[in-house]
Amino acid sequence: MSMRHTLKLTTAAVAALILAGCASTNSPTVGGGNVSYGDSKAVETVSNEFGSTDLQMIAETMARSLAQHPVMRERPFITLSEVKNKTSEYIDTRNITNSIKTQLMKSGARFVTDTATMDTQTDELMRQSQSGMYSKGKSAKVGKMQGAKYLLTGEITSITKKNKDVKDVFYKFTLMLKNVEEGIDEWQDEKEIRKTSKR
């Protein structure tokens, strides 16, 4: 290879390197750039209605308060009952109780099947025990389900007031732990949230 040829090749390589260096790399995304991912933990103040921050704050406060109760140290079986929505707006209360349950379970609490998932579980139990399709020694047996000692239930209420300038919403979430057998309210706590918006 001639000296001149080598020089030409090197210049081309350097030029290619410089060009590549200047160009920014492509992000591993598809789309026109109108959509972006945000922080799921951010304080959401898009509107006055019940939102993600309310859900997260309620779940966190309730789970931490209950986790401190002496009853929880024995890790008793708890069942979840629907939280009543007494506000005027639509709120998926199952979403709130699910978040509370998730946090409590991460802290070590134990839950038994509740009414929301009972059908699915008992259907599977019946199939295994009564269909005759399963090997006797390797299938779930009827009559061994554990009853919960405690029941977790609650309600969410709201007071909404407005004048020509301001709309004020006050939410109150109450959660209680009931001793099923003895009929005692073992624990109760509430979380209040005030949201005010200009009209």
Added chain:
Amino acid sequence: MKLIRLALIAASAALSMSASAAGIADKLEQLGEMTYLKVSEMRVAKRDGLLAVQVEVSNTDASNQQLYYRFKWLDESGFSVWGEEAWKPVLIYGKQKKMINEVAPTPRASDFRMEVQSPNNSTNNISSPSSNGGGSN
């Protein structure tokens, strides 16, 4: 036996003191230095195996200030032992000293960091590199 007990009391006293005086700066993570809000006090104790934190935030301004905060829970090795917490909004009135109480969600948490952010920040204050390591505030 009495000596051991005394030593234990002394050790726990030293531990709680170091926790409260260990420097608020070590536990605080400011997203831009706050101009009007100051974390004036921080108390740490372990209750029933759970880490309890009490933080006093003072508003030095006469007008209301908004604060956003959340905690990170760590074990003794500095590993995170809990998922990301939601940011929590708090309104602090002019000249008010607000107490923020938080209890760790898991007994595995032995240390914490408090993240704070206030919309009325003066990030210019932290531009000088000396205040970064010096922690003059």
